[in-house]
Amino acid sequence: MDYDGELVAGTAKKLIGNLIVDVELNDGKIEPAFCGAVEVADMCKQGMPVLLLREADDTRILKNKLLFLKTSGGWIFADPKYNRALFKEAFVAKKIEELRPYKSCRALKHSEAKGIDFELTGENGEKAFVFVTSIYNKKDGCAAFPQKMNFFEMKMLEEMRHKINKGAKVFIMMIAPREDCDKAKFSWDIDPLAAAAMYDAAQFGINFICYNCKIEENNISLHQKMRIIY
Amino acid sequence: MSNRNKDGIVIHTDKKDFEGMRKAGKIAAECLDFITPYVKPGVTTEYLDDLCAQFIKEKGVISACIGYHGYPKYTCISINHEICHGIPSPERKLLDGEILNIDVTVIADGWHGDTSRMYYAGKPSVKAKRLCDVTYECLMRGIEAVKPGAYFGDIGAVIEEIAHHYGYSVVDMFCGHGLGKVFHDEPNVMHCGKKGTGPRIEEGMFFTIEPMINFGKKDATILANEWTAVTKDRSLSAQFEHSLAVTSNGAEIFTLSPKGMDKPPY
Numbered sequence: 001m002d003y004d005g006e007l008v009a010g011t012a013k014k015l016i017g018n019l020i021v022d023v024e025l026n027d028g029k030i031e032p033a034f035c036g037a038v039e040v041a042d043m044c045k046q047g048m049p050v051l052l053l054r055e056a057d058d059t060r061i062l063k064n065k066l067l068f069l070k071t072s073g074g075w076i077f078a079d080p081k082y083n084r085a086l087f088k089e090a091f092v093a094k095k096i097e098e099l100r101p102y103k104s105c106r107a108l109k110h111s112e113a114k115g116i117d118f119e120l121t122g123e124n125g126e127k128a129f130v131f132v133t134s135i136y137n138k139k140d141g142c143a144a145f146p147q148k149m150n151f152f153e154m155k156m157l158e159e160m161r162h163k164i165n166k167g168a169k170v171f172i173m174m175i176a177p178r179e180d181c182d183k184a185k186f187s188w189d190i191d192p193l194a195a196a197a198m199y200d201a202a203q204f205g206i207n208f209i210c211y212n213c214k215i216e217e218n219n220i221s222l223h224q225k226m227r228i229i230y
Numbered sequence: 231m232s233n234r235n236k237d238g239i240v241i242h243t244d245k246k247d248f249e250g251m252r253k254a255g256k257i258a259a260e261c262l263d264f265i266t267p268y269v270k271p272g273v274t275t276e277y278l279d280d281l282c283a284q285f286i287k288e289k290g291v292i293s294a295c296i297g298y299h300g301y302p303k304y305t306c307i308s309i310n311h312e313i314c315h316g317i318p319s320p321e322r323k324l325l326d327g328e329i330l331n332i333d334v335t336v337i338a339d340g341w342h343g344d345t346s347r348m349y350y351a352g353k354p355s356v357k358a359k360r361l362c363d364v365t366y367e368c369l370m371r372g373i374e375a376v377k378p379g380a381y382f383g384d385i386g387a388v389i390e391e392i393a394h395h396y397g398y399s400v401v402d403m404f405c406g407h408g409l410g411k412v413f414h415d416e417p418n419v420m421h422c423g424k425k426g427t428g429p430r431i432e433e434g435m436f437f438t439i440e441p442m443i444n445f446g447k448k449d450a451t452i453l454a455n456e457w458t459a460v461t462k463d464r465s466l467s468a469q470f471e472h473s474l475a476v477t478s479n480g481a482e483i484f485t486l487s488p489k490g491m492d493k494p495p496y
Contacts, residue, residue, distance in 0.1 A: 019392075
């Protein structure tokens with residue numbers, strides 16, 4: 001998936017509030033940048049290299065969007081808005097091993113399945129359902145999950161159980177938008193409630209898939225399957 | 231075809247609904263483009279309203295404002311400390327340096343196009359210009375938060391964060407709203423709030439985002455005309471508004487300026 005414009009390099013100076021980061025550009029100018037993902041903004045520490053996407057409209061007061069952050073391990077993609085697009089692209093290219101038996105992919109509306117993102121259909125009409133999410137945390141060299149969950153995502157897990165009861169397969173597709181991890185680890189520490197809910201979900205038959213990303217100058221794509229350590 | 235979800239919000243699935251909204255939104259935006267050169271010191275707000283009314287008439291559509299719960303004019307024009315619903319008046323002449331919001335809603339083939347922008351009469355002060363820039367930023371970043379699966383609280387959280395970052399406050403007495411065949415419908419789109427709260431945003435929803443940002447405190451009061459809201463501390467207030475639809479991967483803005491005049495200076 002290509003980015004919407006040219007990227008500008010800089011260094012993070014300071015996180016202000018939850019979503020705005022002061023960035024020193026390579027020419028020494030300090031400019032604020034908007035970061036849509038609170039989880040990524042939280043990770044932003046002084047001195048971290050960042051890549052910004054310039055707004056096409058130069059009169060905007062917040063001219064930059066923080067698109068990438070470089071942690072000690074590597075680059076992290078900071079815009080969760082592209083999750084669905086990344087998944088769809090990888091599905092069409094048959095990159096996701098577990099989902100290769102399925103031929104078609106339909107984006108679901110929330111009212112159809114309480115937040116489940118996609119319905120997949122196999123050659124013989126068998127169904128699978130996929131929820132796509134990002135995981136940003138890192139622990140012991142592994143991408144750590146689950147992230148915090150809210151009430152609606154908890155309800156969605158219930159919906160997934162209904163789907164399993166009806167004979168469908170259900171997947172939670174976790175995208176680690178980074179290059180520095182090749183394993184993902186189940187963690188009880190980030191949000192114990194979410195961890196308990198995910199643990200129950202796994203016992204019930206919900207499948208977890210985790211992929212890292214390949215980050216290039218002009219685009220980002222799903223890269224490798226990550227082994228999940230429980 | 232359209233139906234309401236469990237939160238009472240209309241979900242539009244028919245392409246014709248989108249076409250209807252595009253047409254109405256475009257005319258409303260064109261009206262704001264049209265009025266731009268006439269906004270200057272010395273003109274009355276009623277004169278601007280008359281011009282907009284004439285434009286709307288010539289386009290073969292109608293204004294949703296006039297007669298709405300007894301509202302007397304075709305547009306709302308709110309100057310300086312007026313937050314919204316300013317009533318155009320033959321006595322009120324624009325002064326050099328004033329900032330104003332013109333809010334237009336048209337009905338085209340039954341569909342509502344609702345939009346507003348800030349204008350400068352002459353040369354605004356640095357602080358007024360900055361308030362307008364930040365308010366526009368709030369609107370556009372709020373729109374960026376719109377995608378299926380996100381929450382209405384996400385929009386308010388972003389707007390509030392940006393406004394507070396620049397030292398301004400967000401009016402919580404008024405909010406954005408659903409629209410379509412109806413002018414004001416579900417949901418109420420709050421411009422402040424918490425991420426991950428409120429109803430889920432779904433593809434096919436039509437609503438407005440219209441943050442009102444105050445230079446001083448957020449508190450508002452209504453004038454004796456029973457329409458015009460002003461800041462209690464008489465500090466400057468600014469507002470921008472777009473009507474939009476939720477698409478599969480974000481939002482389609484119906485009321486973008488055809489001439490690219492979405493934000494002053496024009």
